[in-house]
């Protein structure tokens with residue numbers, strides 16, 4: 001992305017967000033205008049530099065949200081002759097902003113690595129009125145006191161008196177203060193006299209904790225502690241012994257895993273989140289190996305059929321002549337498939353198919369959320385091959401048309417009797433299509449298959465939206481059954497002996513019978529595969545302890561890069577963390593250590609982060625009870641992980657055509 005873009009984005013952030021959100025001080029807005037936030041984050045975070053959110057900067061810390069930086073700076077009422085002290089240098093960004101208004105800035109950071117990086121960065125960028133110190137700053141920096149302003153960028157239990165003593169008379173201090181380490185209120189203190197301080201409150205905020213002498217004890221871990229507490233004797237050591245280290249998620253040594261997969265024809269590769277780069281990358285690496293050296297025929301993913309079929313067309317060099325009227329993976333959560341990691345794999349697969357004219361490795365979607373796009377695809381197909389049938393189908397699908405903007409409301413209206421049920425209509429279109437036989441070219445057989453799969457999806461989705469109101473188990477089971485049946489149709493379509501790799505969340509692929517959900521009657525793709533294909537299936541799960549993840553805070557919410565909390569002490573993840581290995585494969589069912597397999601069948605907590613992550617209620621929202629070695633054949637572990645690199649609509653549009661995700665021009 002060019003500097004011009006960053007410049008525009010910066011202007012946009014200042015003019016349309018900060019100003020609108022109430023920042024009035026022109027000197028603050030001007031300072032924010034001249035400090036390039038993209039220079040204070042890592043390469044892979046640069047594209048998010050002008051989102052109004054905190055971003056990870058390493059060592060478990062964050063660069064503050066631009067609005068908060070502006071808000072706190074404004075509250076300091078800085079003048080051009082002021083000397084400022086900042087506690088919590090982090091990336092150095094806020095110090096840079098302060099330095100554009102005040103005469104000199106002293107800033108302290110307790111993490112050595114962050115302090116050193118910030119110092120180097122600020123020097124390189126030419127900020128010569130800032131001094132960075134690596135130390136506990138909770139007691140200030142007395143050598144340079146007094147300060148006209150003090151800003152504390154981490155939350156403490158109270159305002160340290162040593163900081164107050166380092167203020168000039170008339171000096172201002174701004175700091176988040178809270179009774180616990182997770183939420184605070186922003187406090188401003190003005191020193192009116194030697195012992196006279198005026199306090200006011202500026203609203204609720206959430207900062208990382210101030211750790212130090214006059215802050216909190218270092219007990220909030222930025223990662224889980226690595227000293228086993230009450231873990232069963234020797235289990236972390238056993239894990240360590242059995243683990244096969246992973247050096248790189250892009251180029252892992254796959255020899256052992258491939259031996260264990262053996263002749264299995266269906267390999268399921270799960271993930272503990274829908275937004276972790278390492279999970280996507282190692283999954284792609286394993287899949288490449290399965291395709292290249294074990295003759296796997298297709299990849300099927302937890303995405304809607306029509307979107308994934310666009311990718312299928314792309315990787316098999318069959319882009320349609322007609323322009324696509326919708327953008328692939330544009331429905332929430334866009335980042336789940338529209339990301340750099342997936343794009344890299346898609347390009348690899350396209351090249352692979354080009355180099356292997358006798359192979360045609362496919363790429364399909366198993367999910368059912370594309371009711372109306374699928375209707376559009378069926379009608380488009382019929383318009384092309386049989387306009388009369390298209391008219392009939394159009395009338396039948398017309399039953400669902402009123403609900404296009406919100407299909408869930410259709411389900412509600414249908415079951416309460418407020419609207420008629422469209423089941424008969426959608427099933428009839430499906431029957432008509434299934435009855436169709438095309439004896440002509442292979443290309444047309446493919447197009448018919450695509451239309452049939454869409455018609456099946458429509459029938460299942462219609463039912464899904466009605467069932468949704470009976471309870472979550474029923475609709476979950478219906479959805480997973482649809483995904484499993486789609487897989488079966490694909491295996492049949494691709495012919496005898498065809499081999500499939502499936503990419504979905506752990507919760508769909510790990511055998512549900514080994515989890516608390518199975519106990520309550522839920523089934524899933526993993527369980528149905530195990531039942532149908534037995535040992536011909538190899539199920540792999542993936543997990544992490546801490547890092548960052550791309551997720552939303554609520555359904556339909558924007559993507560956020562969130563910090564993943566260190567794993568719960570009673571979880572499998574914590575156990576993996578204790579092994580003290582950064583990344584590894586852990587064979588579970590085909591292990592040389594059967595005692596380990598048995599030990600890992602004991603029920604523990606397991607974490608599942610979907611497209612939504614709510615760290616505030618993590619135990620309730622994201623942990624469930626499971627028996628790991630009954631759920632999976634193999635476990636992949638990354639102790640620290642990073643968020644997937646989402647692609648924006650604009651990035652997709654700017655990409656050289658043909659592009660698998662983008663709209664195509666007429």
Ligand code: SAM
Nearest residue numbers: 061063088090091093094109110137210211212
């Ligand atoms: N101002 C930073 C920026 O612009 O990137 C963001 C600060 S971040 C929200 C808070 C920082 O405070 C973290 O880097 C953390 O390590 C640091 N911190 C916490 N306790 C500290 C202490 N006692 N002394 C110095 N730094 C501390």
